[in-house]
C-alpha cells in the first residue's frame with residue numbers, strides 16, 4: 001500500500017478515534033491498544049500520541065475502503081482462525097495479511113502530517 005499526504009488527511013478526517021474505557025479495558029485484556037472497525041478506531045487514550053499506532057490503524061481504515069466492511073471482516077477472521085490452528089491466539093493475528101501489511105507499512109513523513117492535523 002502506498003499512501004501520500006492527501007490520503008493521510010482524508011483518512012484522518014474520516015476516522016473517529018474513540019477512547020471508550022469499557023472497550024479499551026477489554027482490548028487491554030487481549031494485549032491490544034487499539035482496534036479498527038471501518039472508520040471507527042477504539043484506541044487507548046495514551047496511544048493517541050503514538051504516531052506508529054495511528055498510522056497502523058489508518059492502514060486498516062484504508063483496507064476497509066479497499067475490501068469493504070463485508071470483505072474485510074471475513075478475510076481477516078479466516079486468516080486469524082487458520083493461524084490460530086498453527087500458532088497461539090496471541091500470535092494468530094500476525095498470520096493475517098492485513099496485519100502484515102499494516103505492521104510493515106512505514107512512512108517517516110506521517111508524523112509531521114499527523115501532528116499538523118492534530119494540533120490545527
Ligand SMILES: [Zn+2]
Nearest residue numbers: 056060099102
Ligand atoms: Zn492491526
